[in-house]
Amino acid sequence: MTEIAEQRPRAARTSGRRTGSPQTRAAILDAAMRSFADKGYPGTTIRAVARAAGVDPALVMHFFGSKDGLFVEAIRTGLPVREMHGAIDGDPAGLGERLVRRYLGLWEDPATGWRMYALLHSAASAPPAADLIRNFMVAEMLIPMTRYLRCDHAETRALLAASQLVGLGMVRYALKIEPLSALPREQLIACVAPTLQRYLTGDLPLTG
Amino acid sequence: MTEIAEQRPRAARTSGRRTGSPQTRAAILDAAMRSFADKGYPGTTIRAVARAAGVDPALVMHFFGSKDGLFVEAIRTGLPVREMHGAIDGDPAGLGERLVRRYLGLWEDPATGWRMYALLHSAASAPPAADLIRNFMVAEMLIPMTRYLRCDHAETRALLAASQLVGLGMVRYALKIEPLSALPREQLIACVAPTLQRYLTGDLPLTG
Numbered sequence: 001m002t003e004i005a006e007q008r009p010r011a012a013r014t015s016g017r018r019t020g021s022p023q024t025r026a027a028i029l030d031a032a033m034r035s036f037a038d039k040g041y042p043g044t045t046i047r048a049v050a051r052a053a054g055v056d057p058a059l060v061m062h063f064f065g066s067k068d069g070l071f072v073e074a075i076r077t078g079l080p081v082r083e084m085h086g087a088i089d090g091d092p093a094g095l096g097e098r099l100v101r102r103y104l105g106l107w108e109d110p111a112t113g114w115r116m117y118a119l120l121h122s123a124a125s126a127p128p129a130a131d132l133i134r135n136f137m138v139a140e141m142l143i144p145m146t147r148y149l150r151c152d153h154a155e156t157r158a159l160l161a162a163s164q165l166v167g168l169g170m171v172r173y174a175l176k177i178e179p180l181s182a183l184p185r186e187q188l189i190a191c192v193a194p195t196l197q198r199y200l201t202g203d204l205p206l207t208g
Numbered sequence: 209m210t211e212i213a214e215q216r217p218r219a220a221r222t223s224g225r226r227t228g229s230p231q232t233r234a235a236i237l238d239a240a241m242r243s244f245a246d247k248g249y250p251g252t253t254i255r256a257v258a259r260a261a262g263v264d265p266a267l268v269m270h271f272f273g274s275k276d277g278l279f280v281e282a283i284r285t286g287l288p289v290r291e292m293h294g295a296i297d298g299d300p301a302g303l304g305e306r307l308v309r310r311y312l313g314l315w316e317d318p319a320t321g322w323r324m325y326a327l328l329h330s331a332a333s334a335p336p337a338a339d340l341i342r343n344f345m346v347a348e349m350l351i352p353m354t355r356y357l358r359c360d361h362a363e364t365r366a367l368l369a370a371s372q373l374v375g376l377g378m379v380r381y382a383l384k385i386e387p388l389s390a391l392p393r394e395q396l397i398a399c400v401a402p403t404l405q406r407y408l409t410g411d412l413p414l415t416g
Binding site for chain 1: 221238246247248250251328329331332333334336338342345346350363365368370371372373374375376378379380382383384385386387388391392398399400402403405407412413414415416
């Protein structure tokens with residue numbers, strides 16, 4: 001958006017509506033992420049996101065083109081993916097533990113936990129949300145992990161590990177089923193790290 | 209419903225609407241389950257379920273009292289839980305393999321796969337759906353499994369196994385991420401069975 005366009009909607013400005021600055025864009029993405037977390041993909045509308053961010057719906061469309069575009073960008077920028085990337089690098093023998101430790105940390109940090117929930121909520125939605133999440137997971141998680149592993153069946157291995165982490169998020173954090181939800185984090189890490197390690201670097205009966 | 213009550217809504221009958229027979233109840237539950245699978249808990253309404261089942265919304269309320277009541281009963285009667293119970297009994301050393309084999313079979317059978325999806329979809333929803341699913345999972349899955357295991361930390365062990373199965377459902381069947389979605393079933397069973405077996409009967413660093 002140009003500076004001229006920025007200054008155009010005077011009436012909107014005086015009524016407290018935001019215009020197209022980077023801060024506005026970030027506010028829209030934040031409002032969108034909260035809506036995806038609370039109401040899922042089907043329950044989220046451009047209009048409601050615009051209202052929550054204090055902008056005109058046309059501005060949301062201007063920035064993101066469509067609800068799908070908004071969703072993809074909210075997921076891409078709003079999820080702590082780089083945090084997970086940071087857990088990949090290091091000694092291969094400690095990969096399983098690093099991943100589960102970082103993953104649990106993201107769920108248990110108030111700044112990121114609700115974003116993880118938004119991802120889970122959307123992943124369990126019908127298409128197109130599930131398609132968009134799949135593309136996101138492949139690009140942002142599967143490809144970096146495969147590059148690190150550099151072995152046969154690297155993608156299958158990474159997805160087996162992902163399945164364990166996703167299910168842990170569901171049972172411990174989304175459904176909050178006791179006593180798993182109350183298990184001390186270090187005990188949980190010690191239980192789950194060997195599973196991830198075996199999937200990622202152990203002997204698996206994979207052929208073809 | 210009494211026979212008299214059954215015969216009362218003549219107008220509805222002649223217009224093709226169903227009345228309160230056991231078949232009608234089953235039709236309502238089936239319509240509800242399909243709606244929970246397609247639209248999730250928040251997107252499902254008594255009115256739409258009634259329309260899909262060809263009955264009056266008041267009859268749905270008569271049978272189930274509320275949307276929550278309908279949800280609980282649809283989950284309870286519509287999910288192939290007894291099929292999973294059947295996989296518990298037997299040699300403890302083969303428990304992990306029996307569970308994952310049966311679980312994958314339920315997802316891959318067209319008669320039950322969409323019901324598994326409804327469960328997953330609802331589990332990732334906000335409360336009250338998540339609360340209802342939690343109660344269901346505890347009563348129908350956790351307690352029977354704990355009774356079978358009869359050991360310390362049996363509930364934590366069962367929930368760790370459940371987390372792996374839930375995540376597998378999400379990545380392989382809901383998100384359908386390749387190559388895990390295309391991995392031959394027997395290879396997947398061979399990869400995952402040892403994880404479940406360790407969680408259920410192996411040495412785990414659980415204390416307290």
